[in-house]
Amino acid sequence: MVERESTPLTDILKAASDPTRRAILTLLAQDGPTRVTEIAARFEMSLNAVSKHIKVLEAAGLVSRRTAWREHIIEVRMEPLAEIDRWFRELRSIWEMRLDALNSLLTEENDND
Amino acid sequence: MVERESTPLTDILKAASDPTRRAILTLLAQDGPTRVTEIAARFEMSLNAVSKHIKVLEAAGLVSRRTAWREHIIEVRMEPLAEIDRWFRELRSIWEMRLDALNSLLTEENDND
DNA sequence: GCATAATTCATCCATATGGTTGAACGAGAA
DNA sequence: TTCTCGTTCAACCATATGGATGAATTATGC
DSSP states (O other): OOOOOOOOOHHHHHHHSHHHHHHHHHHHHHHHHEEEEHHTSSSSSHHHHHHHHHHHHHHHHEEEEETTTTEEEEEEOOOHHHHHHHHHHHHHHHHHHHHHHHHHHHHHHHHHH | OOOOOOOHHHHHHHHHHHHHHHHHHHHHHHSSSHHHHHHTTSSSSSSHHHHHHHHHHHHSSEEEEEEEEEEEEEEEEOTTHHHHHHHHHHHHHHHHHHHHHHHHHHHHHHHTO
């Protein structure tokens, strides 16, 4: 398979596209900074599986980790989600520009009637 | 592996998380409804690969297909992207509610000083 | 030093994903 | 009928992903 550049946006969307990971984000948003073990306790899967999910979120910048003693405190970070919003807005504006161009073209034609 | 429910949001995020698919969406937003072959011509991969990407986008509702004779005209659909925005907003509001609660707790404590 | 606790690391497994190539299909054109 | 065109379907392959389990790590408490 060809080498694929991993843009931040791709990582963010990939990270957010898993239901378990979204649930983790929701949990963190509700409860605030939480230990890995405590997060894992909320899910019916192994601690290790949750730990891996958290690492994916961390790599995408969606959570940050603060190691206090032997506990790793995980905290949600909202900023990267704005990237998604930015992409969405850009796509929409491209789309609207085309529609505007179409409209003005039609108006011009009407003027020439 | 356990059976995983496929929510619309999961499908939308998964579909949007691939750079090629986002490029297809951008292209469609710019150029408007386009034939499959024509879309494929813009990418350095086989027609079949692009066709598969389009099917993923279609399953997520991000594009619609209009079969005109033997040509399949693909069109971008913006509506499902609002789902992402909705999720984002919900997460943020949960997050802000917690912060507000925290703040009012602190204020209360200050009042009691 | 030794047990304990919170995590990660290392393996392994099954399935999903993104890509390729070649065959099949459906419908107008010769 | 047979050819051609636009597209999907069917295999197939390599790698990624999500999960499990057991060992290793790291730092305190006894």
